[in-house]
Amino acid sequence: MLEYEGDMFSAPRCTGIRLAEGAYELLSPCMPSKIVALWNNYHELAAKIGKPAPRHPLFFIKSATSVIGTRQPIRRPVGYAGKIVFEGELGIVIKKEARNVSADEAGDYIFGYTCVNDVTAIDVLSENGDFPQWTRSKSFDTFGCVGPVIETDLQSAGAKLTTRLDGVERQNYRLADMIFPPHGLVSLISRDLALLPGDIIACGTSLGVGSIKDGATVEVDIDGVGCLSNMLAPAA
């Protein structure tokens, strides 16, 4: 592992120092100002839940304060005894401030790709019948698992995402099944709100989400990116 210093998104400089395996700890590979998280962005999932493909990306903001890196524990919110679910997702990491970007230019605004586990206190989401609580159910501390690294050269066209729960495969879907693929997402979302360096677009999930028992480990693995692993801390 080579050490770099300076601004990761503009002009990082290699110090020449090489770190041995075990001599460092991976934190979240970026500290976003916000996570823009998609709903209903895979054809297979849309078909399963019986919803038409949206005509514009449907999203909410997940608080950046929820972010943790790989191998850091997910913690059950104080006073919440309900179900906690995993959602394995592709994360797009923004390289530079993006406003009204065209789809053709969108690639210039993407720094790279990472794995996201969009953890959700699912009982909170629909607790109030008048107002779906997307932000609240997904913004608890440690509910935004990101990493292990950002891959700057992902050829995502053929890539698959798999999610394992205690080693058992629970999600296995092709990123190419996205309704709005990465360049389209960056372009369309940048017309709605400004994206800043390090911001993450969580591209939504597909089939196979499920609940995590206290003490269980979730791995989100994307071909060409790596494996994000987080345990839901055992009950105290």
Add this chain to the structure above:
Amino acid sequence: MLEYEGDMFSAPRCTGIRLAEGAYELLSPCMPSKIVALWNNYHELAAKIGKPAPRHPLFFIKSATSVIGTRQPIRRPVGYAGKIVFEGELGIVIKKEARNVSADEAGDYIFGYTCVNDVTAIDVLSENGDFPQWTRSKSFDTFGCVGPVIETDLQSAGAKLTTRLDGVERQNYRLADMIFPPHGLVSLISRDLALLPGDIIACGTSLGVGSIKDGATVEVDIDGVGCLSNMLAPAA
């Protein structure tokens, strides 16, 4: 106007320099990392729309990149020809990092209060029948009007908020009608997500919201805080 330097939220130092009226421009009085925006937080509005008072604050995140100060123009999003509406609101400005704060302690985490115009591209909000687009309809650049200042000593109990559209009063409601008042909001929201210094909780609006024509000016005026004034830029 006296000049201060340093961190506004911890130990600002007065430089002793006095600025003459007109020698400065008011920007947004803080740069939040996020705006936590409430829905259905006034008894009068809940009664009018026929919804029960919620048992927990209902909120979404409005992107911090939407923020402007007083007298800065609201701009119509590129390609959006629909209705743009004003919502006059009390804004709570957070003083220090807040997590799992009790209602009794909440006052220590409040830096002060400001006026918010929670501008909304209302046609976007309900454009998709499956997913209300709270974040998208409210996060366009310039849609988060904040100011003119932060009042650190507001006695809000008896305060009224009035909103004027081109000088004509359109909203006039008592802050005391809030379902979850400021200390309760800070306490309850801090159990859901971490609040950071400068973050704003927009407390929701009450009766009288309406649309803004291009070229019209909206003033949000709170007793004891001041008057936030923003024009929707005339069509080019």
